[in-house]
Amino acid sequence: MIRLQNISKSFTTEESVIHAVKGVNLEINKGEVFGIIGFSGAGKSTLVRCINLLERPTEGSVTIDGMEITTLSEKELRTVRKKIGMIFQHFNLMKSRTVYQNVAYPLKGRGLTKTQIQNKVKSLLKLVNLSDKETAYPSQLSGGQKQRVAIARALANEPKVLLCDEATSALDPQTTLSILKLLKELNEKLGLTIVIITHEMSVIKEVCNRVAVMDKGSVIEQGDVFSVFSSPKEAVTQEFIDTTSTLSKIYDLIKANSVIVKLKPGEKIIKLKYLEKSTSEPLVSFISRQFNIDLNIIFGNIEIIQEAPLGGLVALVSGKEDDIKAAIQYLLNKNVEVEVINDGIYQ
Numbered sequence: 001m002i003r004l005q006n007i008s009k010s011f012t013t014e015e016s017v018i019h020a021v022k023g024v025n026l027e028i029n030k031g032e033v034f035g036i037i038g039f040s041g042a043g044k045s046t047l048v049r050c051i052n053l054l055e056r057p058t059e060g061s062v063t064i065d066g067m068e069i070t071t072l073s074e075k076e077l078r079t080v081r082k083k084i085g086m087i088f089q090h091f092n093l094m095k096s097r098t099v100y101q102n103v104a105y106p107l108k109g110r111g112l113t114k115t116q117i118q119n120k121v122k123s124l125l126k127l128v129n130l131s132d133k134e135t136a137y138p139s140q141l142s143g144g145q146k147q148r149v150a151i152a153r154a155l156a157n158e159p160k161v162l163l164c165d166e167a168t169s170a171l172d173p174q175t176t177l178s179i180l181k182l183l184k185e186l187n188e189k190l191g192l193t194i195v196i197i198t199h200e201m202s203v204i205k206e207v208c209n210r211v212a213v214m215d216k217g218s219v220i221e222q223g224d225v226f227s228v229f230s231s232p233k234e235a236v237t238q239e240f241i242d243t244t245s246t247l248s249k250i251y252d253l254i255k256a257n258s259v260i261v262k263l264k265p266g267e268k269i270i271k272l273k274y275l276e277k278s279t280s281e282p283l284v285s286f287i288s289r290q291f292n293i294d295l296n297i298i299f300g301n302i303e304i305i306q307e308a309p310l311g312g313l314v315a316l317v318s319g320k321e322d323d324i325k326a327a328i329q330y331l332l333n334k335n336v337e338v339e340v341i342n343d344g345i346y347q
């Protein structure tokens, strides 16, 4: 649906040239929810604005649904842009117009009758669950409601693609979830291809099929969400993962000499990480029984991503040295990553 080839974008200011996007290649499939994550200034907004040419790339080509669009005339481009909706962090609604008028706005000048417009607006508001707010003004709405209006407006021209630039960054976690759920519904119901830009890992985990990690203008890593999360290759990716995982806290506890990680002779701390989608066996209870060892879970961080458990555990293991070794070998054979942390504090 979207193919970006060798996209670069530089901004020339009086003092310097800023290379906001550098040689990005991305392919986003029809009907996919694709996430782009990166820290502030990574170039995410610039890149996504290149998709609908709100920003003209300095180099490279943009193909939407099989059509190369960088060479189109302004008029042809306007038609293509109708197929690409966009929503933003701060909603960008027209304050002096009602919810109804905001959603009706993009339908103007399309030769529709008043009744046709009315039917369309009503069905869009129903779709985003805001039928009761037709006559309200943006100032009378909550953030989540405003974003729903923005989504309805973005869908007015029946786009094939919806670009979301930090669309949930101004919302609380619960409202964020409800908007992400709505996006997922629209993706499934309408076959809408969605591109989500965010700096929050939780957003990617919640709805995306694939993810690209951006850093300093480049895409440094991409793949399906499970693989990128279970086996990150880049340090920046790991930093994002750590924001939603408690597992690396174990190192802080050890450093702080916490009583939680005090070991008795023969005890070890092990950190387990699931690397494969197939891990659905009751591994912990199994190794405990099979190898006659005890496991005391200190943290657990397992969630379901793309219908498979992802994450891991930090546990204090006690038992005979050989039994612990055999248990660890068993886990390794099951393709679970095991890190033995022996440098806890011995009493």
Ligand SMILES: Nc1ncnc2c1ncn2[C@@H]1O[C@H](COP(=O)(O)OP(=O)(O)OP(=O)(O)O)[C@@H](O)[C@H]1O
Pocket (backbone or CB within 6 Å): 011, 012, 013, 018, 019, 020, 038, 039, 040, 041, 042, 043, 044, 045, 046, 047, 199
């Ligand atoms: N119009 C512009 N003129 C000059 N520099 C710009 C312009 N737009 C963006 N930049 C610069 O390009 C770089 C990337 O900016 P961009 O807004 O794409 O980052 P981002 O990843 O979206 O960040 P954030 O998460 O803060 O929104 C930054 O250094 C920014 O200052």
Ligand SMILES: [Mg+2]
Pocket (backbone or CB within 6 Å): 044, 045, 046, 165, 166
């Ligand atoms: Mg941005």
